[in-house]
Amino acid sequence: HLVESGGGSVQSGGSLRLSCVVSGYTYSNFCLGWFRQPPGKGRERVADIGSDGSTNYAESVTGRVTISRDNDKNTLYLQMNNLKPEDTAMYYCALDGGDCWIRFGGHERRRGSHEYNWWGQGTQVTVSS
Numbered sequence: 001h002l003v004e005s006g007g008g009s010v011q012s013g014g015s016l017r018l019s020c021v022v023s024g025y026t027y028s029n030f031c032l033g034w035f036r037q038p039p040g041k042g043r044e045r046v047a048d049i050g051s052d053g054s055t056n057y058a059e060s061v062t063g064r065v066t067i068s069r070d071n072d073k074n075t076l077y078l079q080m081n082n083l084k085p086e087d088t089a090m091y092y093c094a095l096d097g098g099d100c101w102i103r104f105g106g107h108e109r110r111r112g113s114h115e116y117n118w119w120g121q122g123t124q125v126t127v128s129s
Helices: none
Strands: 002-005 008-011 016-022 030-037 044-050 055-057 065-070 075-080 089-097 101-104 107-110 123-128
Touching: 002 089, 016 030, 016 089, 016 123, 030 065, 030 075, 044 065, 044 075, 055 065, 075 089
Parallel strands: 008 123
Antiparallel strands: 002 016, 016 075, 030 044, 030 089, 044 055, 065 075, 089 123, 101 107
């Protein structure tokens, strides 16, 4: 199970911290990610963190969000600062076994939404101007 919380309505420039409690999985190597889906649009990656603690962020949020996890609490976090109206979306956490990097033919990219098997139900973030 993955259960998100922490969403809400804030004004532009505000902050929110999202949480995702993870239970029932025993991957030794894994990737945990935050995704979001704005109204009428597809799901996009926000940030992810590997089992080694390495992190990666989408360009649109770099410098404004921080992904972290507390292993003792089995909880993933997304601290979001300086929120903008375009950050309005349903936010989801996701988990799968394996590296966050997908490497093939000399290329590499971060794991996409279709490459995660386990998802939470989402938490809504609404930012007003």
